Amino acid sequence: MKVIKNLREKIFKHQFTMDRMGKVNKKGLSPVIATVLLISIALVLAVIIFLWARSFVGEAVSKEKYGRIELACADIKFRAEAFATSPGYAQTIDVVNDGNVPIYGVDIRRKDVGTIESVKKFDSTIGNGKTQSINVSSSSFSVNDELQLTPIIVGTAGETKKTYTCTDYSVDVKVQEAQSS
């Protein structure tokens, strides 16, 4: 009997303690704090994901009136003639800009058996309707060589100016022998 009485007392004490500690005094975060916390966590996660995903997207370069600079490439029209003296000391390329887009530079590539590789990047603006003569260092190419000229234009990426090589708008030119004056 004594054992049962002790056990009852223990159970009573335990229940009393649980009521005091667990049920009556139980408190949690207020709904306002919980909402603020959830929104903050969501915002931080969104910023992290945005910064990470931004690196996957290439740098967008735009050009006034065209929007994306790739569209300006389609409006480029230019002709070129290349001359070399035999055996190939003085080498010049005359570029005529017939289009409405100013050409900022020209990537000069030389074709050879099994290769196409860059010889020089010429950087001097050729305005609309203007002609520019490009002097290329000796031994870059010689008479009858085949060149590929790729126009380079300028656009803006954010607040900085960037150049864009219009790779799909190249012109092939055969090097002619320069007439001696």
Place this chain on the structure above:
Amino acid sequence: MKFEKKGLSDVISTVLIIMLTVVSIGILAGFVVPFVANSLNQGSECLGYNNYFKFQEFLEYKGNKGYFNCYEENSKLHGTSVGALKIGDVSDLDLNKTNATQIDLNLVFVSANGESTKVEIRKGQASSTAVGGVRMLKTSDAFLKVPENGGVQTYVYNSDKIYSAVEVYPVLKNGKVCEKSDRITLTKCAVSLNV
């Protein structure tokens, strides 16, 4: 017993919680964030180069079409023309400033019975005409070149067996090998690989 039970004071518990928060933020900022950022960067390094290299099927030069993705049965020379993808190249206004990004490539030659061998092409590496070596198509080129944007280079691999296909893999500056860019079947050469 019941009423003498004591816990931590409000002040102590608040200080403990603040300390725990500060320590957690320190650990996150010092270790977890750089670790995650580094892992994300490593995972996305190859994104721009997945299809960067393409085998060039025909190369037209002075009115002749050359097809160099082939092998010579007697000499066991294997030729292959690799072109870099033609994409609009964005760069700074100074066109002649050397671009820091450098990419190399690995060629993997595969035989009909599934055997394969890897050939590393590194910019500026000395070319070799020995068996197992690789050189440019023009024997006069002493060093290997890697095609730049829109460019094409042709390599000749000297082997002791015949391979029926070749694959190209971009290799980043830090040595990371990206996924296969392209694969082409090699045929018997109709042109000479000794130019």
